[in-house]
Amino acid sequence: MSQPILIRGGRVIDPSRRADDVADVYLAEGKVASVGRNITGEDGCRVIEARGRVVTPGLIDLHVHLREPGFEDLETIATGAMAAAAGGFTAVCAMPNTDPPLDNQGAVGFVISQAQKAQKARVYPIGTISVGQKGESLSEFGELVGAGAVAVSDDGKPVMSSHLMRTALEYARTFGIPVADHCEEITLAAGGAMHEGLVSTRLGLKGIPAAAEEIHVARDIILSGLTGGHIHLCHMSTRGSAEMIRRAKHEGLRVTAEVTPHHFTLTHEACEGYNTNAKMNPPLREPEDVEALRMALKDGTVDVIATDHAPHHYDAKEREFDDAPNGILGLETAFALAVTELVRPGIITLPDLLYRMSTRPAQLFALPGGTLAVGAPADVTILDPDAEWTVDPTRFFSKSRNTPFAGRKLHGRADLTIVRGRVVFERGNR
Amino acid sequence: MTPAAAALGKDLLGLENLTREQIQLILGTAERFKEVSERPIKKVPALRGKTIVNLFFEASTRTRISFEFAEKRLSADTVNVGSSGSSVAKGETLVDTARNLEAMRIDMVVIRHGASGSAEFLSRRIRSNVVNAGDGKHEHPTQGLLDLLTLKDRFGKVEGLKVAICGDVLHSRVARSNIWGLKKLGAEVAVCGPASLLPSGIAALGVEVIPRIDDAIAWADALNVLRLQLERMTGGFIPSLREYNRVFGVTRERLERAGKDLVIMHPGPMNRGVEIDSDVADGPHSVILPQVTNGVAVRMAVLYLLAGGSPDWQQGGGE
Numbered sequence: 001m002s003q004p005i006l007i008r009g010g011r012v013i014d015p016s017r018r019a020d021d022v023a024d025v026y027l028a029e030g031k032v033a034s035v036g037r038n039i040t041g042e043d044g045c046r047v048i049e050a051r052g053r054v055v056t057p058g059l060i061d062l063h064v065h066l067r068e069p070g071f072e073d074l075e076t077i078a079t080g081a082m083a084a085a086a087g088g089f090t091a092v093c094a095m096p097n098t099d100p101p102l103d104n105q106g107a108v109g110f111v112i113s114q115a116q117k118a119q120k121a122r123v124y125p126i127g128t129i130s131v132g133q134k135g136e137s138l139s140e141f142g143e144l145v146g147a148g149a150v151a152v153s154d155d156g157k158p159v160m161s162s163h164l165m166r167t168a169l170e171y172a173r174t175f176g177i178p179v180a181d182h183c184e185e186i187t188l189a190a191g192g193a194m195h196e197g198l199v200s201t202r203l204g205l206k207g208i209p210a211a212a213e214e215i216h217v218a219r220d221i222i223l224s225g226l227t228g229g230h231i232h233l234c235h236m237s238t239r240g241s242a243e244m245i246r247r248a249k250h251e252g253l254r255v256t257a258e259v260t261p262h263h264f265t266l267t268h269e270a271c272e273g274y275n276t277n278a279k280m281n282p283p284l285r286e287p288e289d290v291e292a293l294r295m296a297l298k299d300g301t302v303d304v305i306a307t308d309h310a311p312h313h314y315d316a317k318e319r320e321f322d323d324a325p326n327g328i329l330g331l332e333t334a335f336a337l338a339v340t341e342l343v344r345p346g347i348i349t350l351p352d353l354l355y356r357m358s359t360r361p362a363q364l365f366a367l368p369g370g371t372l373a374v375g376a377p378a379d380v381t382i383l384d385p386d387a388e389w390t391v392d393p394t395r396f397f398s399k400s401r402n403t404p405f406a407g408r409k410l411h412g413r414a415d416l417t418i419v420r421g422r423v424v425f426e427r428g429n430r
Numbered sequence: 431m432t433p434a435a436a437a438l439g440k441d442l443l444g445l446e447n448l449t450r451e452q453i454q455l456i457l458g459t460a461e462r463f464k465e466v467s468e469r470p471i472k473k474v475p476a477l478r479g480k481t482i483v484n485l486f487f488e489a490s491t492r493t494r495i496s497f498e499f500a501e502k503r504l505s506a507d508t509v510n511v512g513s514s515g516s517s518v519a520k521g522e523t524l525v526d527t528a529r530n531l532e533a534m535r536i537d538m539v540v541i542r543h544g545a546s547g548s549a550e551f552l553s554r555r556i557r558s559n560v561v562n563a564g565d566g567k568h569e570h571p572t573q574g575l576l577d578l579l580t581l582k583d584r585f586g587k588v589e590g591l592k593v594a595i596c597g598d599v600l601h602s603r604v605a606r607s608n609i610w611g612l613k614k615l616g617a618e619v620a621v622c623g624p625a626s627l628l629p630s631g632i633a634a635l636g637v638e639v640i641p642r643i644d645d646a647i648a649w650a651d652a653l654n655v656l657r658l659q660l661e662r663m664t665g666g667f668i669p670s671l672r673e674y675n676r677v678f679g680v681t682r683e684r685l686e687r688a689g690k691d692l693v694i695m696h697p698g699p700m701n702r703g704v705e706i707d708s709d710v711a712d713g714p715h716s717v718i719l720p721q722v723t724n725g726v727a728v729r730m731a732v733l734y735l736l737a738g739g740s741p742d743w744q745q746g747g748g749e
Contacts, residue, residue, distance in 0.1 A: 274550055
């Protein structure tokens with residue numbers, strides 16, 4: 001059993017209990033043992049002084065790509081789980097677009113066993129909706145869940161068949177899991193390299209219109225209404241999507257949504273100079289979209305912040321814009337971007353942010369954690385929300401380096417991350 | 431570096447980032463180079479000892495040969511590399527190809543490539559001067575410049591002219607370079623074509639959108655008729671070529687109906703009977719062949735200026 005840990009004198013923010021107070025947190029036997037004033041741990045416990053820092057349930061990311069099995073040169077479950085821990089995450093959900101894809105219990109079990117070996121952040125696999133992500137026939141949800149999958153998604157391959165999506169939403173209800181969808185009407189998006197707008201026109205790049213996402217979002221919302229199934233909309237990027245989700249929630253549908261740090265931070269202008277580190281899918285959109293996504297986070301239309309952490313080898317991004325792969329790293333910059341772009345400008349409070357990065361994600365995918373209630377898993381992060389630092393990709397724990405934020409000054413970072421009562425990350429010379 | 435090189439920068443990637451003065455400098459220099467091609471011995475020593483690689487990853491007749499003539503008439507040593515028969519066919523990346531060429535100590539690269547931004551991409555990774563000879567749907571700056579020179583020849587100046595760019599603007603690098611160049615020199619610019627072939631937000635570039643070809647003809651002093659890029663038409667942007675010609679084709683009948691003299695340009699290669707009828711292309715108002723002639727002079731000017739040549743190049747003069 002791991003050594004008990006006493007975290008003393010920090011600002012304890014536990015969104016699950018709406019608590020925000022200076023207190024001690026005592027962790028023993030892998031669980032939260034007590035939270036309160038003047039706790040004295042048993043002899044031999046490790047004491048961590050957290051005065052001036054924030055103690056919170058560990059951050060949880062519902063959307064990462066860890067590339068294993070199949071693309072271990074980009075990331076492995078071990079390096080991804082370490083990058084997660086360094087970013088303050090105690091748990092991440094791994095998308096199934098691996099090779100082979102996570103469409104069977106063997107592959108799901110493999111991810112879980114690799115994560116156990118790594119002993120860093122927890123890794124929860126997401127199974128595929130369809131066999132081979134082909135969009136044709138349903139995967140065996142029962143077996144996927146039995147092996148440890150917490151949700152299903154075909155991720156980068158949007159489910160184009162409305163019938164298949166309907167069936168998935170219905171069938172998933174049996175197991176109480178959400179269906180997470182990457183919303184993209186592919187006939188509209190085909191060949192697109194960035195957001196369709198003034199910048200794409202100037203750069204001569206084929207655009208992906210906002211409508212490509214919104215048509216799919218509308219369909220998924222309608223199917224959620226039809227089936228009563230839980231649809232989770234991945235990485236929302238447009239103001240139109242935000243508006244439709246707001247309306248769906250108002251009508252009481254089981255629709256939840258995530259937004260990435262890059263979509264609430266950057267616009268399509270970031271693609272200027274054919275910057276392939278600004279190439280992603282969905283693409284970076286317009287200032288009005290960024291503004292709408294920030295408001296959607298503020299009013300709860302968007303439930304969670306998720307990173308869509310997408311490692312790529314540096315030379316894959318070192319090429320013509322049309323041919324470069326989509327996606328950027330997210331785990332080691334997410335919290336800082338959220339603090340810098342959302343909390344410091346006063347859009348949301350720090351407790352609200354932690355709700356959207358810990359408590360709420362745990363609720364959506366029914367994961368342990370997201371709370372410091374006594375008896376909860378000892379998944380805890382100590383954050384320094386004021387720390388100023390400059391993004392230097394060469395210091396990332398991730399195997400990859402693809403970020404458009406290199407050189408950017410940010411505020412806020414994780415100092416120490418505890419998973420199952422064990423310290424898995426501790427920042428040196430802070 | 432001489433003042434001229436500084437004035438133009440290291441590369442010519444597009445007309446968007448050139449100033450009015452830089453464009454005028456190139457056109458003025460081209461004006462002086464025209465005469466070289468009219469001599470019995472078409473050669474000046476301006477780029478003697480310079481090595482230029484022509485990297486053409488897309489099919490091209492006019493542009494490739496025009497660049498090659500420009501280089502040879504300036505006495506540069508040139509090498510042509512295409513995608514077939516080179517390491518590109520073996521999967522070598524663009525940046526590796528260019529770095530390997532540079533390792534052989536070259537001075538300039540002229541690149542034609544199917545991906546937008548490829549010239550800029552290259553320019554940031556090699557020390558040699560890079561000249562964009564057409565990158566995807568982005569820009570084709572020397573074409574834009576030769577179009578400007580041709581208009582200047584015809585009208586005496588570009589300022590105040592009304593130029594309509596007609597056809598497949600969506601896929602056209604020529605259109606983009608023309609829009610920037612014409613606007614910078616004070617022309618009024620309109621685009622005309624089916625809405626499915628006009629890029630999103632084009633009006634924000636400061637051009638008028640004229641939906642019907644007859645209205646464009648009535649409005650314009652000059653038409654720049656773009657090639658319908660049949661090879662990019664897989665998306666089904668128009669129902670058929672026959673209908674395109676009927677609704678958007680520049681025909682003699684339409685020109686006659688307008689009852690005025692109109693200068694007709696086309697960047698080539700033409701689809702006769704699609705975007706332009708033969709009797710218009712070959713007719714009295716067509717400047718399509720003078721465009722080609724001017725192409726050599728413009729490219730000589732660009733190469734010469736990028737290599738650090740003095741803007742007041744005189745007959746027979748070198749550096």
